[in-house]
Amino acid sequence: MLDLRRLILLRDLAEHGTVTAVAELHRVTASAVSQQLKQLESETGVRLLDRDGRSVRLTAAGHALAADTEPVLAALERARARLGALAGHAAGPFHLACFTSALAPLAAPLCQALERDHPGLRVHITEAEPETSLPLLRHRRADLALVYRYGNLATPDPAGVATRVLLHDPLYAVLPAGHPAADGPAATPVPLTALAGTPWVTAAEGTACREAVLQACRAAGFSPQVRHTCTDFAAMLALAAAGGQVALVPRLALTGLPPALRARPLADPAPARTIEVAVRQGGADEPAVAACLAALDGLARTESARPEPCRTDSRTV
Numbered sequence: 001m002l003d004l005r006r007l008i009l010l011r012d013l014a015e016h017g018t019v020t021a022v023a024e025l026h027r028v029t030a031s032a033v034s035q036q037l038k039q040l041e042s043e044t045g046v047r048l049l050d051r052d053g054r055s056v057r058l059t060a061a062g063h064a065l066a067a068d069t070e071p072v073l074a075a076l077e078r079a080r081a082r083l084g085a086l087a088g089h090a091a092g093p094f095h096l097a098c099f100t101s102a103l104a105p106l107a108a109p110l111c112q113a114l115e116r117d118h119p120g121l122r123v124h125i126t127e128a129e130p131e132t133s134l135p136l137l138r139h140r141r142a143d144l145a146l147v148y149r150y151g152n153l154a155t156p157d158p159a160g161v162a163t164r165v166l167l168h169d170p171l172y173a174v175l176p177a178g179h180p181a182a183d184g185p186a187a188t189p190v191p192l193t194a195l196a197g198t199p200w201v202t203a204a205e206g207t208a209c210r211e212a213v214l215q216a217c218r219a220a221g222f223s224p225q226v227r228h229t230c231t232d233f234a235a236m237l238a239l240a241a242a243g244g245q246v247a248l249v250p251r252l253a254l255t256g257l258p259p260a261l262r263a264r265p266l267a268d269p270a271p272a273r274t275i276e277v278a279v280r281q282g283g284a285d286e287p288a289v290a291a292c293l294a295a296l297d298g299l300a301r302t303e304s305a306r307p308e309p310c311r312t313d314s315r316t317v
Contacts, residue, residue, distance in 0.1 A: 006040040014066035014231040077282030090288040091120030097133030097142040150212035166300040170272040182262040190268035192220040199227035216271040263309040
């Protein structure tokens with residue numbers, strides 16, 4: 001019988017490439033990972049790794065076994081979900097990983113709804129961007145993750161995880177009240193090129209938000225003049241209001257828009273992101289997960305029906 005924990009280490013080595021990365025992921029030493037992989041080779045009787053000094057590469061057999069691990073894990077999730085369904089109710093601790101701008105509009109009311117409808121369920125929230133929350137989910141340190149993907153970036157589907165779209169979250173142009181593009185009816189779409197000559201506030205380098213904005217600007221034929229960078233959308237709005245810069249901000253994050261700023265929809269092709277919920281493959285029917293998914297569907301409908309930012313008073317957006 002093959003040891004499941006060792007199979008997971010092999011799968012993670014196939015994905016992350018180094019023993020050190022796998023060790024950091026599992027919070028153990030690299031030596032411990034190497035020993036476990038050697039034991040897995042002994043269990044299979046097949047050479048799974050090519051070792052060259054301190055580096056390792058998976059053999060063809062190693063890649064095949066790593067690929068076969070995901071269906072095994074999904075089958076175990078389905079078995080666990082069936083056992084949980086026999087209990088008939090959602091109870092116990094439940095860990096949700098959620099990105100920053102969804103904490104207030106989705107995660108907070110989700111906690112309230114679950115505590116009201118499922119008093120035996122204890123929700124624990126971890127603030128995490130998708131690059132962090134998806135590994136937490138795959139390694140059972142989270143039971144569900146709220147994530148996002150930008151439509152103009154080629155973001156692959158995460159392995160071992162099933163996702164579904166909750167809502168579409170378009171990016172809005174946020175600009176000073178005196179900017180020429182802020183003139184006219186509030187709902188009039190603004191072409192991205194109208195912002196080319198104004199300094200920008202963008203997300204930090206290496207983030208998906210930054211890459212999505214840069215890609216949209218390049219597609220429109222210009223590179224933005226970046227004055228400030230930060231990772232928090234509220235801080236981004238404050239900087240733009242203080243210095244007269246422009247920014248692209250997702251609709252979900254357009255709360256507390258300063259009076260000095262205006263939010264305008266973007267003309268097509270407009271960048272947008274999808275807000276998605278991710279679960280481990282095979283685990284969607286587990287009672288606590290199913291209860292959370294049902295509540296999120298309702299919250300997503302409410303959020304989608306919220307008035308457009310450009311149609312509301314700028315002080316209460």
